[in-house]
Amino acid sequence: MDDAILEMRGITKRFPGVTALEDVSLTVQRGQIHAICGENGAGKSTLMKVLSGVYPAGGYDGEIVFDGRPVHFGGIRDSEAVGIVIIHQELALVPYLSIAENIFLGNERRGRGGLIDWNRTNADAATLLASVGLDENPVSPVIQLGVGKQQLVEIAKALSKEVRLLILDEPTAALNDVDSAHLLDLLRRLRGQGITCIMISHKLNEITAIADSTTVIRDGRTVETIDMRAGGVTQDRIIRGMVGRDLDSFYPDRVSTPGEEVLRIEDWTVWHPVQSRKVVDGASLNVRAGEVVGIAGLMGAGRTELAMSVFGRSYGRDISGRLYMRGRPVRARTVAEAIDNGIAYATEDRKRYGLNLIADVRANVSAAALGRLSRAGWVNGNEEIKVAEQSRQEMNIKTPSVMDPVGTLSGGNQQKVVLSKWLLTDPDVLILDEPTRASTSAPSTRSTRSSTAWSRRARRSSSSRPSCPSCWACATGSTRYRPGGSPASCRSTRPPRKTSWRS
């Protein structure tokens, strides 16, 4: 069977100073689920934006053939007109509108005189909801649904547009295991109905479970396309393509000797900010110098809530418990106090909580450490640019200049900016909340390199603090967690310890 619905040939897309895609080719067979894998910033999302017309024709080189005809999309509307629908990682639903209104937004069911035919809208929506297996009233507002169900509404919306090629950008990134399984089932059913899917995912177990073929992209180039139908393709096989080296070096050996205790939390209890329930109940935890501690738990288990409440009480109310740094009780009732005490927290949602997207890289990198870069309230602007430039080089942040807005960077590079920002505060404990959520489950050679460089710099510095902070990560599973910014000397001899608590 060789019946390609989509062929992209020799796609090259350049941004000022950066080549995002270089001669990328992609062939998708009709009726298949086609996965696209690659490290952070490899160019996956850019490729999909080229395909869906977000980057209009003319802004890139190469050609796109859809269903046997060359196509030139000037925008999303053009690609949707031929049946290509993209569902972005950040869901695009209007929270206070009903499910039915969201499904037919921009595509309204009209009756006489151009007025909206509500009966038909709601009836059609109910049919679509049934076809995606969502048992909800079409008139209830979207805000009442969880992320998993919202994802299904997005798919119902795509189906309403007579979709022929459905592109899902990390559809399961924010879903728990049950919702993910449900979504994958739905994708299989859609395949049965003849809908072709392109799925970008970092979850290799899902790819091996569902994809018919997988294209691996690395550094803006196509590496290979693996046929998965025969079976026998392992996750290791895909990873080898993604990182371009063997698996043995994939999870680097971690040799380290944890030092004295740096952080201890005792009997930590946090109440939900509005509801009358405990989100964290009597959690205790300790982290030693140079140690990586993984924190596991399902969505809603209270990982982020624990981390943020420790970080200057930035979540919850009526927080009780004891917090010790190096054996001494500390007060960290505001974020500023937490930072002063050597705690840093890199958020899981960088766009909402991590970055000022309209400001430049420099201002974002220095945002939490302005005190160190200033004297008597005056910022040393040149010193600031210097350290930002150092971060750019050591973390390998791909940007033409540190004076460019962070919003113009790719997601992976934005993540590096967040990390740079917190490393600049010279923390004793670095809390990484889902550091790989929007990145591959594989740590890149690049981030390892940069972190080694960073730890060297830390050793050079005259700080009285140890040469590297302890890393405390919140992740859904300890095996998933790989510290993107874990310095070489931070490696543990054992698998990360798991700490869990009731939620």
Added chain:
Amino acid sequence: MTSTKPPPLASPASAPAAALHGGTSDPRTLILRNLRQSGIYIAFVVIVALFAFLTDGVLLSPGNITNIVLQYSYILVLAIGMVIVIIAGHIDLSVGSVVALTGAVSAVLVIQQGFPWWIGVAAALAVGVAVGAWHGFWVAYVGMPAFIVTLAGMLLFRGLTLQVLDNISLSPFPSEYQKVASGFLNGLLGGQGYDAFTLFIAAFAVIGYAISVFRTRLARIRYQQSVESFPLFVTRVLLVGAVVMYFAWQLANARGLPIVLIILAVLVIAYGLMTRSTVFGRQIYAIGGNLSAATLSGVKVRKVNFWIFVNMGLLAGVAGVIYSSRSNGAQPAAGNMFELDAIAAAFIGGAAVAGGVGTVVGAMVGGLIMAVMSNGMQLMGIDQSTQSVVKGLVLLLAVAFDIYNKRRAGATR
């Protein structure tokens, strides 16, 4: 002012030498790159040239330049505070009422009670600070939208103005008080048909400016950052110097150096530096750009917001003093619609409605664009209604141009 080329490799020792040679000189690169920032300045020059032509040069005559300064100084003072409020993502609709209230308090003390002029000034500033603290409390600590708080303040303080003045106008102020807005420093160095003192001060400022930018250039080279080429640098300094000296020459040929211009210059320099180079200033941009990210970066958001409004109140007090001094009295309806002029100045000057973007200097140029247009149209004898239409359209087009520019900048990535 930066170039796209990689930074010149200069060791610290050779920095002064590099300051003479480093940098790019391709004017096209520089102009294209800076078009977004410089668009507003180009627009200003075009508008000045246009009205100078339409008024047969009267616009740039010595007397008229002095007039523009005297007539619009209080709007510019308000625009300084307003652009800071807008950068932080707020708005202040009450400043017109606060100008009236502070002027009224000052008038009651000085004219009715017979206190010395400086008591009036101090009281006006104190009332401004108190009003700012009132707004800051509701916005920062109660968490109400500034739009609502200052809308309430607009009514509240207008009402208080009427009560303080007992519904009547007060005038005149003693001559010392009037000098704030209509006084001149001149004759200190004698005159030969023009005021030498004005020229001396202007020359002093230009030299100070040249030294300051040259030092900045040296520091940038020491840190291996890109700088413009030396000839271009010299051209820029000479151009700024020439404009300032021309302006000073015109003033010297009129009535000398207005006191209010000195106040304004000090404020612009101080607030320009504050917003650009202090931790506090940078935190204002951080809050406006992404409130949550700023909070999680350790910015004390409430405190910063509170002081932003206190500062706005203080500057409204300054504007209140200037306005009451200029109008030589206090009227119940003083300062009506001033807030809209100040807001328009900030937005024409490139501030973003959503916050996080804007500069003090931009707001000043925005305010001057409005000032030159009003003044030019008055000189041409265009009636008030047409003036209003033109100003409205300019505000609309200026922001539309800004959005168009941003979209184009965004499309490159």
